[in-house]
Amino acid sequence: xxxxxxxxxxxxxxxxxxxxxxxxxxxxxxxxxxxxxxxxxxxxxxxxxxxxxxxxxxxxxxxxxxxxxxxxxxxxxxxxxxxxxxxxxxxxxxxxxxxxxxxxxxxxxxxxxxxxxxxxxxxxxxxxxxxxxxxxxxxxxxxxxxxxxxxxxxxxxxxxxxxxxxxxxxxxxxxxxxxxxxxxxxxxxxxxxxxxxxxxxxxxxxxxxxxxxxxxxxxxxxxxxxxxxxxxxxxxxxxxxxxxxxxxxxxxxxxxxxxxxxxxxxxxxxxxxxxxxxxxxxxxxxxxxxxxxxxxxxxxxxxxxxxxxxxxxxxxxxxxxxxxxxxxxxxxxxxxxxxxxxxxxxxxxxxxxxxxxxxxxxxxxxxxxxxxxxxxxxxxxxxxxxxxxxxxxxxxxxxxxxxxxxxxxxxxxxxxxxxxxxxxxxxxxxxxxxxxxxxxxxxxxxxxxxxxxxxxxxxxxxxxx
Numbered sequence: 230x231x232x233x234x235x236x237x238x239x240x241x242x243x244x245x246x247x248x249x250x251x252x253x254x255x256x257x258x259x260x261x262x263x264x265x266x267x268x269x270x271x272x273x274x275x276x277x278x279x280x281x282x283x284x285x286x287x288x289x290x291x292x293x294x295x296x297x298x299x300x301x302x303x304x305x306x307x308x309x310x311x312x313x314x315x316x317x318x319x320x321x322x323x324x325x326x327x328x329x330x331x332x333x334x335x336x337x338x339x340x341x342x343x344x345x346x347x348x349x350x351x352x353x354x355x356x357x358x359x360x361x362x363x364x365x366x367x368x369x370x371x372x373x374x375x376x377x378x379x380x381x382x383x384x385x386x387x388x389x390x391x392x393x394x395x396x397x398x399x400x401x402x403x404x405x406x407x408x409x410x411x412x413x414x415x416x417x418x419x420x421x422x423x424x425x426x427x428x429x430x431x432x433x434x435x436x437x438x439x440x441x442x443x444x445x446x447x448x449x450x451x452x453x454x455x456x457x458x459x460x461x462x463x464x465x466x467x468x469x470x471x472x473x474x475x476x477x478x479x480x481x482x483x484x485x486x487x488x489x490x491x492x493x494x495x496x497x498x499x500x501x502x503x504x505x506x507x508x509x510x511x512x513x514x515x516x517x518x519x520x521x522x523x524x525x526x527x528x529x530x531x532x533x534x535x536x537x538x539x540x541x542x543x544x545x546x547x548x549x550x551x552x553x554x555x556x557x558x559x560x561x562x563x564x565x566x567x568x569x570x571x572x573x574x575x576x577x578x579x580x581x582x583x584x585x586x587x588x589x590x591x592x593x594x595x596x597x598x599x600x601x602x603x604x605x606x607x608x609x610x611x612x613x614x615x616x617x618x619x620x621x622x623x624x625x626x627x628x629x630x631x632x633x634x635x636x637x638x639x640x641x642x643x644x645x646x647x648x649x650x651x652x653x654x655x656x657x658x659x660x661x662x663x664x665x666x667x668x669x670x671x672x673x674x675x676x677x678x679x680x681x682x683x684x685x686x687x688x689x690x691x692x693x694x
Contacts, residue, residue: 235362242354243290247283250346250666251275258339269537286347289318291501294673300373300439300465301366301399305357308352319344344351360501372400374436378428378455379443380406380414380421387443388416402435407451425451439465457625457632467492494633498672505674511611514600521597528559528594535585538564541598546615554607556615556662557598561586593684599641611677612640613665623660631658634665637672641688644668644676647683 231443260294290296293314323340353612365371372395377384384404391399403422406412409422423431444451459466498506515531529540531636545553562581582590589595602608613634616624624631645664657690668676 231352232298235358236298238358238588239296239355240287242358243286243351244283246347246350247286247333248279250343250350251279251282254339254343257342259328259654267270268486285322286315286318288666289314292675297498301363301396302359303354305627307355307359311352311355312348315344315348319347326465328631336616347511362398366398369395369400371398373398373438374402375399375439375441376402376405376422376428376431376437377434377441377443378405378425379445380404380408380411380416380447381443383443383445387441388419391441392417399439402437403431405431410612425454425458428455428476429462432459432462432464437464439467442466442468444543453630457631460644467491502672502674504607506611506677509674509677514603517597518600518604525597528589528597531562531585532583532589536560536563536583546639547618547621547635548607548615549635553618553634554602554605554615557601559589559595559598561589561595593642596641603641609638609640611643611668611680612637613645613661613668615639620658628659628662630666631662634662637665637669640682642680644680 232597235579252272252275255272271338293310295310295314307517317485326340362371375391376388388401388404391397391401401419403420403430404411404416405425406414406421407425408423409426422435432440440455442452442455453576455467532540539560542562543555546556548554561583562579563583586595599608603610621631621635643660643665646666
């Protein structure tokens with residue numbers, strides 16, 4: 230069962246659970262002797278409430294990530310997620326309907342009964358489809374092609390575990406060894422089909438969806454080599470727990486059947502959130518440019534009077550997956566600021582920054598033209614700041630994991646920008662990389678909204694640099 234089909238089945242199941250819970254509550258409320266009901270309600274009267282309630286729960290489930298699943302979700306964890314979401318949802322519903330004069334909610338107890346029916350039916354639906362998916366995995370259907378990176382006892386143990394528990398959803402295609410001399414060797418008829426240098430080609434040729442990294446203690450530091458080689462590829466990375474310290478803070482544990490694996494950089498934003506994020510980019514950028522359009526000539530005049538020269542500043546930057554684009558900003562430095570020095574870091578109290586430029590930077594007004602980059606699709610409202618190609622090449626060579634940052638579309642503002650100052654040195658870049666990788670691991674609309682609110686606070690207090 231493909232993941233998209235699995236999620237669609239869960240959505241349909243949740244819809245049926247929502248409708249059935251309301252109907253069972255209606256039967257309990259009006260067709261039993263438990264309540265005295267002077268008002269009669271008919272099944273046809275439930276159509277509008279059923280639609281409204283389903284839309285309510287759909288939004289709540291989406292907001293809380295109930296349609297984002299690992300490869301082989303745990304039924305226990307899933308039941309807990311449902312219970313937690315419906316519990317807080319019913320509290321909100323209780324408050325919303327407190328003064329609502331409707332027969333079905335005229336008694337508060339009916340809302341509690343509805344919640345019980347809803348939670349049970351929603352959980353049962355998810356248990357059914359998760360169990361069905363596991364049964365398919367056990368029959369070898371829909372497994373994810375997987376490579377074990379490491380031809381050693383750790384790799385052999387992982388292979389044995391995966392074979393023992395096919396419901397994990399992995400299909401081992403082969404081993405990848407650190408030692409090219411091991412190519413052609415095999416463990417239980419599964420061959421070593423390449424080394425690290427061939428890893429990107431193997432992923433493309435074999436349509437690999439997951440890498441399970443199993444290095445022995447002497448080769449733990451080679452984990453960063455693997456991350457660097459596949460940083461821009463759409464492939465999941467998992468490691469065994471005793472390697473967690475190598476990449477601590479950028480991982481998430483997933484354990485099924487007592488078999489622990491740790492996801493490196495799990496991308497948690499589901500497809501619907503990605504679509505909504507893009508729609509929000511377009512909507513907010515269009516509205517911002519429209520509102521600020523009357524002020525742009527004033528800003529342009531201030532820039533020119535203070536420092537005659539170009540109004541706008543265009544520069545090549547590196548976007549998602551290494552794509553080069555030209556960023557657009559209001560000019561805040563003297564013309565040809567790097568003519569004599571070449572590319573250099575902007576410093577605190579940088580003498581190249583003009584008086585108007587200093588004001589524009591503090592209020593972030595210099596970034597208004599970047600909304601054009603957002604509309605063009607090269608940037609997003611929220612994401613890591615785009616860097617210049619010359620610096621990106623340097624950082625890829627000198628900073629472990631920097632390449633992984635390029636898996637995200639750059640943004641006008643971001644978690645790193647709200648948590649740290651402008652880059653003035655490589656150490657600042659390293660610190661911001663930690664924040665960018667945290668954002669990659671925890672991407673969500675909720676986090677985006679938090680970052681945007683923090684950015685507004687920076688603008689209104691003029692705390693930018």
